[in-house]
Amino acid sequence: MNNKAKLMQGNEACVEGALAAGMQFYAGYPITPSTEIAEISALKLPKIGGKFIQMEDEISSMAAIIGASLAGKKSMTATSGPGFSLKQENIGYAAITEVPCVIVNVQRGGPSTGLPTSPSQGDVMQARWGTHGDHPVIALTPASVKETFDLTVKAFNYAEKYRTPVMLILDEVIGHLREKVETPNKDEAEIIDRVKPTCDPKDYNPYEVEDGDIVPRMASFGDGYRYHVTGLVHDKTGFPSNDSTIAENLVNRLMNKIGDNIDDISNFEEYVLDDADIAIIAYGSTARSAKSAIQSAREQGIKVGLFRPVTIWPFLDKQIRHLTNKIKKVIVVEMNLGQYVLEVERVANKDCEVFRYGRVNGRLITPDEILEKIKGDVLCLANC
Amino acid sequence: MKSQTELRLSGSGGQGLILAGIILAEAAILDGKNSIQTQSYGPEARGGASKAEVIISDSEINYPKVKDCDVLLCLTQKSCDEYLDSLKKDGILIIDKNINKPNRDDINIYHVPIVERAKNDIGISMVANIVALGAISKITKIVSEDMLKEAILKRVPPGTEEINEKAYNYGLNIL
Numbered sequence: 001m002n003n004k005a006k007l008m009q010g011n012e013a014c015v016e017g018a019l020a021a022g023m024q025f026y027a028g029y030p031i032t033p034s035t036e037i038a039e040i041s042a043l044k045l046p047k048i049g050g051k052f053i054q055m056e057d058e059i060s061s062m063a064a065i066i067g068a069s070l071a072g073k074k075s076m077t078a079t080s081g082p083g084f085s086l087k088q089e090n091i092g093y094a095a096i097t098e099v100p101c102v103i104v105n106v107q108r109g110g111p112s113t114g115l116p117t118s119p120s121q122g123d124v125m126q127a128r129w130g131t132h133g134d135h136p137v138i139a140l141t142p143a144s145v146k147e148t149f150d151l152t153v154k155a156f157n158y159a160e161k162y163r164t165p166v167m168l169i170l171d172e173v174i175g176h177l178r179e180k181v182e183t184p185n186k187d188e189a190e191i192i193d194r195v196k197p198t199c200d201p202k203d204y205n206p207y208e209v210e211d212g213d214i215v216p217r218m219a220s221f222g223d224g225y226r227y228h229v230t231g232l233v234h235d236k237t238g239f240p241s242n243d244s245t246i247a248e249n250l251v252n253r254l255m256n257k258i259g260d261n262i263d264d265i266s267n268f269e270e271y272v273l274d275d276a277d278i279a280i281i282a283y284g285s286t287a288r289s290a291k292s293a294i295q296s297a298r299e300q301g302i303k304v305g306l307f308r309p310v311t312i313w314p315f316l317d318k319q320i321r322h323l324t325n326k327i328k329k330v331i332v333v334e335m336n337l338g339q340y341v342l343e344v345e346r347v348a349n350k351d352c353e354v355f356r357y358g359r360v361n362g363r364l365i366t367p368d369e370i371l372e373k374i375k376g377d378v379l380c381l382a383n384c
Numbered sequence: 385m386k387s388q389t390e391l392r393l394s395g396s397g398g399q400g401l402i403l404a405g406i407i408l409a410e411a412a413i414l415d416g417k418n419s420i421q422t423q424s425y426g427p428e429a430r431g432g433a434s435k436a437e438v439i440i441s442d443s444e445i446n447y448p449k450v451k452d453c454d455v456l457l458c459l460t461q462k463s464c465d466e467y468l469d470s471l472k473k474d475g476i477l478i479i480d481k482n483i484n485k486p487n488r489d490d491i492n493i494y495h496v497p498i499v500e501r502a503k504n505d506i507g508i509s510m511v512a513n514i515v516a517l518g519a520i521s522k523i524t525k526i527v528s529e530d531m532l533k534e535a536i537l538k539r540v541p542p543g544t545e546e547i548n549e550k551a552y553n554y555g556l557n558i559l
Contacts, residue, residue, distance in 0.1 A: 007410045007421070117425055177448055178406060178421040180413050285448070292447035367447050 008181045010174045011036035013145045014078070014104060015044065017152025020189045023102075024050040024073040027064035029057050029083060032116045033172040034106035037078035058083040062090035065101045069094075070229065072220025074156055078104035081123050082113050084130065091165050092131035093231045095254065098207070098215060100159035100194060102152070104168045106175035109362045118362030119172035121284055121335040125342075127167050128313050134251050136258035138265055139167040139313035142174055143287045146181045150189075151267075151310070157192040158265060162257055163215040169312065171335065173285035173364050194218045201225045207250075208236035214257055258314055267310035268319055272298070276305030278378055279323055281344060282333040283309045285364055290333055292367035297374060304374060315343045324352035329378055331355040333370055353378075388441035389526055390450040393516070394467050395459030397425055397434040400513030403539065405436025407517060411527040411535035412440040420445045433463060440526060455524050457516055458483060459498065478519055494523055494559070501554045511551035514540070518555015529556065 008016075014037050018026075026041040028034075042052040051068070055061040058079055065075035079087065084105045094101055109115025110122045123130075127139045138158050142148040148170065155166040197204050197217040206227040207216050216236075219225030232240035233247045241247070258265065271291060273279060282290040287308040297304040307323050307330075309316055320343075324330060330352060332341035341356040348354050357373045359365050375381045391408065393401045402423045412419035419440045426432035437450045456471045457478045458464035464483050471477055473490045481497040496519055502512035514536060521532050533552060540548045 005413055007406065007413055007419070173422065173448065176423060178409060179445070179448070180418050180420070288446045288448060292451075295446075364447075364449055366449070366451065368451075 005180050005182055007178050008145050009036060009176060009178045010142070010145045010148045010170060011106065011176065012040055013149040013181065014152050014168065014170070014175075015040040017149040018076050018102065018156065019044060019048070020149070020191075021153045021156035022074045022191060022193070023076050023156065024048075025065065025068035025075040026050070026077065027053045027055050027061040027068070027075070028077045028079065029055055029061050031080045031083050033108055033175050034078045034080050034104060036175075037104060037106070041076075058086035059090055062087040062094070062103070066090060066094050066097070066099045069099045069101050070221050072222070074100070074160070076102040076104065076156075078106065080106050080108045080116075081110045081120070081126075084123055084126060088126075088130040092133060092135060094165040095131065095135040096133075096231055096233075096250075097229050098163040098218075098254070099165070099229075100156075100163050100218075101165050102155045102159055102168060103165055104152075104170065106170040106172060108172050109360065115362040117172070119285060119335060119364055120360065120362070121171055121286065122339070122360070123169065124312060124334070124336065124339040127169055134255060136162075136164055136255050137167065137313040138162070138164060138258065138311070139169050140267065140310060141169045141283045141312050142310070143284055143308065144174070145177060145179045147310070148174060149181070153189045153191070154267075157190070160192045160194045161214065162261070163194065163218060164254075164258065167313075169284070171284045177285075196220070196223070197225060205236040206238045207234060209253070214261065262314055262318075265311055265314060266316055266319065268316055269306070269308040269310060271306040271308065273305035273307065273323070273327070276303050276327055277329065278302070278304045278374060279307050279327045279330045280304060280333055280370065281307050281309070281320075281323075281330055281340070283312060283340070286333050286335055289365050289367050290370060293370035293374070296367060296371055302374065302379065309340070312340065315347070317347050320344055320347050321349065324348040324354075327352065329353050329355070331357060331374065331378055333357045333365060333373075335359055335365060387443060388439055388445065389454045389524075390452060391438045391440070391455040391457070391520070391524075391526070392435055392450050392453050392467060392470070393438070393457045394433070394435040394463035395457075396463070397432045399434065399459055400510065401434055401459070402436045404513040404517055405438050407532070407535045407539050408438045408520070408527065409440070410539070411532040412438075414531040414534060415527055417442060418445060420448050422448050433466070435463065435467070455520065455526070457520060459512065459516065476524055478516070478523060494519070496558045498555070498558070501558065502551060505554060506547065506551055508547065511548060514548050514551035515555040515558070518552045519558045520555075522556050522559060
């Protein structure tokens, strides 16, 4: 029974993935197109002894999942662009206090309340730089319902392993899409849990990294390890410090725990790139349009391939450099007016021409639009 | 070359077209095929334009939206006016009787009393979506009648199975 095919929605797969990963707490403020994540969590969490709470707003939801995680429960919240904006202050708090948590953003058209029921990929840069100060970010973007399940599990695992907020960035198309999936077997997923201290509580330094560890060991509130949690720069005891060396070491450590493990966090897909003269770079639902466009292009003798970033943050410097060393024309297709493309331009080989195609009309970019752009601007088959 | 069928179910918000789309996609899976369902709707709970799209295929489905519409269902004049052009040549148009028969001779038009059957014969206009599913099944044969019935009974609210089955049968016999 475990692998029976069924029709499942992206938002539903997100909750199933979260439960498989061990989510025990959800706090949120419902917003289209993410609402099903709250609805299904509300239905399912109480049945497994977990807690669902609808908070008064988005920033308090963020605060609630940080608190629950400090108490030892794997926690998640979900929102869309407008709510994502409101959560940003506490996302920074989770980053500096190194509290594992998962934030889902099902993107819709912006800015502001924008287009509530329409897709967008306009929050790519906000995911990276929405909260102030230098901080690490892990952000994953699925392109299918099945992948939404898998990446939600991964998001929890990264959060626990690296003690950092992890963002799962969907778009309305993927969140609302229903497609055939083999019902995932929850026992098959690899689950990572935070490492807890084993020392005597009176010797516990909550922000000291032990030899061989990636991050400090994390005690749960109630375990008997008393410690202080603050958004201020802090030393290994968790208490605030103004010391310049401590400050620099802390922020560098936060960045390096991700930077030093980038290969573990880099997820991507390559599709018919081997003989390609042109590479499309696209992620999320847009990558599906790109695949259809590539099939049509190849039927017409135009050799196009796809590079699909699954991890959008940290940026896949190494892979994009490798791609642009090999292929001399790349086109970044995204439902915004140029966000991911800025990073591609930053790392691309100088001999590689980087094109962009972006729309903000609230509609999924079509395969025909991509093909037309390739034939026109990229290949100059028409007037240009 | 194309082994996939693209359907668009359109009307106004509250007519249950998204549910109908879900049921159709589930029936296709029960038939052993691949299927995908997407939707587009306005911010309103009722009224406003609403459409559900379903693609049924023997292979992988990449672009998830309808591109070349094979089957178009319209329950309102407005939705018919908007989507008629998207129906490809030789496509199947199923429209409610309250809609003016459009002027296109390159498609197959079925002008059927979906809303009337639901409202007058069954007595509840809410089941128009299920009547429509019966009509789609009969006319297009895209999913098997049994699997569609199974999918309907699995999705409708408990206690409404009987009336929905009745609605489905009215749809099957709508021609």
